[in-house]
Amino acid sequence: MGEAIGQILTYGVGVALSPFPIIGTVLMLATPRARSNGPAMLLGWVLGLSLVGTVVLLVSGGADPTDQGQQADWVSALDLVLGVLLLWLAVKHWRDRPRGDDEVTLPKRMHTVDSFTPLKAGGLGLALSALNPKNLLLVIAAASAIASTDTSAGTQAVALAVFVAIGALGTGTPVVLYFALKERSQRILDGLRLWMERNNSAIMAVLCLIIGAKLVGDAVSALSS
Template sequence: MGEAIGQSLPIAVGVLVSPMPIVALVLMLVSQRAASNGTGFVAGWLVGIFVLGSGVALLADGAGSGGEDPPVWAAVLKIVLGALLLLLAVRSWRGRPGAGETAPVPKWMAALDEFNVFKAFGTGVLLGAVNPKNLLLVVSAGTTIATATSETGQQLGAMAVFTFIASLGVLVPFGIYLVTGERAATLLEGIKAWMIANNAVIMTILLVVLGVKMVGDGMGSF
């Protein structure tokens, strides 16, 4: 399991520093339903990542991965996923705000104040496992774990560790809120502003690094 965890950790870091989910959580934590919506969002995030990643790992293992010699399809999939991550990096860089411009906040975030716990949970699932960047990363992690070990228990254990590391970006702000309550508002607002301002640069760098890694791992399997 150690090998599976080690190989998936760089991908987990890519999910961890996703700016927009952190911004969404912060907006919930400064709303009237902060406690319930924050809890629902974090729960949805954790469930979405773990279920998707575990499903991919188990399917990949059932299709013949997890042996000493990874199948050709697994190597090809890594190359394809890496190429898609590089394309997202290009898109992120092109979409960055120009000099002197303020990075816009997505319009859908304006509705977060009106969310209930169920909508917050669904938003956590969507941002954790369905948005294009995280979807590619979690699928990449599931494939990586499946090619590192064929033991189902080890795969699920590695995915649990991956989910925890990948979730630190939302768990830390949520933990700050639980410990300090309303006093966390100023700090959380600062985190939100920094994440919005640097979203494009952060994501471009991460996507390039992870995309190159996935392509390299795939080519190295031949």
């Protein structure tokens, strides 16, 4: 159990600190349907992480560590590919970061949240968790790491659940603040949204750099041993 969970902590934190989903959740909580749309987006986010992770675990079923207790070569090769892709995303986000007084541009769908129904809010959460390139790479990396451990299917399912719970902390925190503090939460959430809008690219670049470098390093070490 500890081995499987230990494999996914870094990836879970990387998913949790995704700026756009947090910004989207805060925007949802400023709409007339905040009480339904905020939790709906969080639910969609959790569902997306769970679906992608489950699919990877099922596809990876039966791929066990080597006889020497090392992770299988396919896992190391996958880590290398994912790491390189994350490093590329790090460079892209860093180059795209706003400079000086540059205006920060949000995705078009973020500007129409006032008209969202709970179903649309859930769909946005699902799309941001399952289709966003950075999150998709991290979920695949986490699920493949879990699948490579010599543990039972039940233990792997628990490890995936822990990963999803950690990954949901970022989008879940604004929802908890909204219901716990009510009107008093608005100033806190607005400040969080503005800061993350301004620093989105830098945050993403640092996350992708750290996790990408870790994946590449681990993969090269495993493949060369």
